[in-house]
Amino acid sequence: QHEAERRAFDGTGRTADGTRVELLANVADPAGAQAALEASAEGVGLFRTEFCFLGRSTEPGVSEQVAAYRQVLSAFPRRKVVVRTLDAGADKPLPFVTADGEPNPALGVRGLRTASSRPGVLERQLQAIAAAAEAENAEVWVMAPMVATAGEAADFVTLCEQHGLRHAGVMVEVPAAALRAADVFAHAAFGSVGTNDLIQYTMAADRMLGELAALSTPWQPAVLELIRATCEGAARHGRPVGVCGEAAADATLAPVLVGLGVRSLSMTPRALADVAAVLQRVTDAECVELARLALAEDDPMEARNAVRDAIRPVL
């Protein structure tokens, strides 16, 4: 019986009590948007726009960007698509945006930080996103990667408003933003936790190093604590928080994230059905209790085992 439920996702995520948890897809190009559609994703929680920029020596023009973004937006008419602005730098260097030879590129000028030295690139991208949204009549939310401070969030929101993009938020992937979430969400309309980078920066463990896998897990209590802090700070301003890092695809972790206050999960399309099946079988109160169980452990494996044992009947 569980197997049958697991194979299909009906396109509406919810807990056993009926609390809505939006189940969205991570999309990196038009083919990914089709995969998301086939898996019944409710929308797109992370549209990575780098595909339009990578492997080029010059910036794509605004009309070229509009055409590329429309190909993804057109797959989700009138549904939520969270577009992330260019995340260049670190593992994604771009000759016309980032500088060569930084000693520590992961801690360098990446993500929103590139807007200080190259403001035109972000402005033209926002112009293209706004035009694509208008042409497709799409519900576009826009967010910036690598936001560390409330001031950066405020500047980004202002810039988005100047381009007619009224639903502007931030990725929470730097511990500083999580710790000061109440300040950040005074400006940002929503947040999306990027666990891949949040883990890297919290644990000081390069996300590319398999050797550090034991440190690099969302089950680390320090990481869960920062997600909780993010949700608390956002709740003070009534702002919704989602998770769009790879952790969102962990079906055992999903109820814990909901218990911490997360209300949308964006993941690789093939994980949607399993995550939906687990959430449907736990109540809101059980999610809160599972989050408490996980946070009570000081070892990530023990946290995972404790939660797994508690939900074994539904897995």
Ligand code: PEP
């Ligand atoms: C993340 O950091 O969790 C994230 C979703 O962004 P990326 O993996 O593209 O850095």
Ligand code: MG
């Ligand atoms: Mg990231």
